[in-house]
Amino acid sequence: MIRLAIIGTGGMANGHADSFKAIKGCELAACCDIVPGRAKAFAEKHGIPKAYTDAGKMLKKERLDGISIVTIDKAHAPIALLAIKYGLRVMCEKPLADNLRDARRMAEAARARKLITAVNFSYRNCPATQMAAKIAASGKLGRIMHVEGSYLQGWLVGKAWHKNEGLLWRLSTRHGSAGVLGDIGVHLFDFASFIVGDIAALQCELKTFNKGLKRIGPYVFDANDSMAAIVRFNNGALGTLHSSRWATGHANTVALRVYGNKGGLDINLDRPAPETLRICVGQDVDTNTWWPVKCPPVPDMYRRFIDAIKSGKQGQTSFEGGARVQAYLDASLKSSANGGKLVKIKN
Numbered sequence: 395m396i397r398l399a400i401i402g403t404g405g406m407a408n409g410h411a412d413s414f415k416a417i418k419g420c421e422l423a424a425c426c427d428i429v430p431g432r433a434k435a436f437a438e439k440h441g442i443p444k445a446y447t448d449a450g451k452m453l454k455k456e457r458l459d460g461i462s463i464v465t466i467d468k469a470h471a472p473i474a475l476l477a478i479k480y481g482l483r484v485m486c487e488k489p490l491a492d493n494l495r496d497a498r499r500m501a502e503a504a505r506a507r508k509l510i511t512a513v514n515f516s517y518r519n520c521p522a523t524q525m526a527a528k529i530a531a532s533g534k535l536g537r538i539m540h541v542e543g544s545y546l547q548g549w550l551v552g553k554a555w556h557k558n559e560g561l562l563w564r565l566s567t568r569h570g571s572a573g574v575l576g577d578i579g580v581h582l583f584d585f586a587s588f589i590v591g592d593i594a595a596l597q598c599e600l601k602t603f604n605k606g607l608k609r610i611g612p613y614v615f616d617a618n619d620s621m622a623a624i625v626r627f628n629n630g631a632l633g634t635l636h637s638s639r640w641a642t643g644h645a646n647t648v649a650l651r652v653y654g655n656k657g658g659l660d661i662n663l664d665r666p667a668p669e670t671l672r673i674c675v676g677q678d679v680d681t682n683t684w685w686p687v688k689c690p691p692v693p694d695m696y697r698r699f700i701d702a703i704k705s706g707k708q709g710q711t712s713f714e715g716g717a718r719v720q721a722y723l724d725a726s727l728k729s730s731a732n733g734g735k736l737v738k739i740k741n
């Protein structure tokens with residue numbers, strides 16, 4: 395039995411608890427949240443025997459095989475580094491850290507101890523994402539030339555976010571948020587690079603629009619809420635990736651189009667299967683005809699993490715990969731601060 399603890403028991407932690415509880419051979423032994431009473435209520439809701447308010451105390455006291463970090467972004471690094479010291483396997487929410495230096499320290503610490511790690515890049519859970527990556531890697535599209543990707547949300551246009559603490563910290567750099575870039579741009583960078591390949595260089599502009607209010611309580615609205623990037627992939631492809639919280643009518647739309655010299659693929663996670671993924675290849679390129687692709691079920695990130703712990707073989711995501719995506723975020727921030735200058739990614 396793999397004994398896990400969840401650290402950070404806010405909104406997303408419910409998804410972690412439900413997913414881990416559904417996996418045979420895995421048990422939730424404890425949970426922790428710094429807000430008094432929150433972990434206790436979470437423990438009662440999910441049938442977890444122990445609840446703590448201090449991650450350090452929990453790690454010292456509990457006999458665990460691994461942890462899942464679901465705290466706000468700036469708490470990821472200190473908790474992961476501590477857990478690694480205890481020799482624990484760690485799954486961490488995205489972004490891996492709130493800065494590149496910490497992300498690299500986390501990857502290096504896990505590598506030095508040869509520990510299994512995972513980052514919850516959850517759009518890889520979709521069968522169409524895994525199939526799109528396979529199709530792109532198979533050469534069916536030929537040499538990839540052009541890529542266009544977007545991740546759109548529209549919640550800033552309404553008013554409901556004013557009363558939602560789970561959204562307010564996402565607008566505030568002092569709460570460790572790197573804005574739309576760090577919250578959902580991070581998914582887009584992983585999504586695009588998982589399907590197309592690693593990014594060599596990028597230019598980016600980040601914008602923080604006026605929201606009518608400058609702050610609510612401790613949350614100062616200084617984090618970016620729109621990003622537009624021009625990216626160059628290692629394989630020579632050119633692309634645009636953009637993301638915004640001002641995209642009216644979009645609750646959560648992740649989409650990517652990949653064009654090669656033999657065909658294209660078009661994935662939009664809002665479209666129900668089998669239309670989620672479409673391809674246009676072979677003779678169909680002459681008539682611009684797109685066909686849906688049937689995609690078999692795939693294991694989600696939680697199952698991949700548990701499977702990796704059991705087998706001792708690192709799974710599809712890792713702190714190393716999370717740190718690479720963090721380098722794209724870091725490059726985006728640097729580029730934007732320098733008027734959209736091209737920034738090369740150091741791997």
Ligand SMILES: NC(=O)c1ccc[n+]([C@@H]2O[C@H](COP(=O)([O-])OP(=O)(O)OC[C@H]3O[C@@H](n4cnc5c(N)ncnc54)[C@H](O)[C@@H]3O)[C@@H](O)[C@H]2O)c1
Binds near residue numbers: 427429464487
């Ligand atoms: N993979 C995904 O699709 C996805 C979706 C949503 C959120 N997330 C990520 O999950 C994380 C949590 O997001 P959320 O929406 O649940 O936010 P949330 O604000 O609802 O929950 C965060 C929780 O962390 C707790 N916390 C903060 N510092 C802590 C510490 N040092 N020790 C213990 N607990 C601490 C807070 O008290 C809060 O309860 C973020 O990193 C976010 O980016 C990922």
